[in-house]
Amino acid sequence: xxxxxxxxxxxxxxxxxxxxxxxxxxxxxxxxxxxxxxxxxxxxxxxxxxxxxxxxxxx
Numbered sequence: 001x002x003x004x005x006x007x008x009x010x011x012x013x014x015x016x017x018x019x020x021x022x023x024x025x026x027x028x029x030x031x032x033x034x035x036x037x038x039x040x041x042x043x044x045x046x047x048x049x050x051x052x053x054x055x056x057x058x059x
Contacts, residue, residue: 016041017059020050025059 010016010030017027018041028043039055041048 018050019056019059020054021056022054026050 008014010032013029015027016030017025018030018039019025026041026043026048028041028048031040031042033040033049036049036051038049038051041050
């Protein structure tokens with residue numbers, strides 16, 4: 001997935017699959033949290049906030 005597709009998906013509130021360097025994968029609505037330099041992910045199993053450096057890729 002190219003960077004423009006990810007940015008569009010985040011801005012249009014589309015569901016994303018986020019794969020972290022730890023091996024975990026979360027699927028949900030992603031929102032950028034500029035103040036803490038992190039990504040907030042709202043999933044069916046709860047809400048998670050992950051720092052940008054932990055994101056390996058969007059799948």
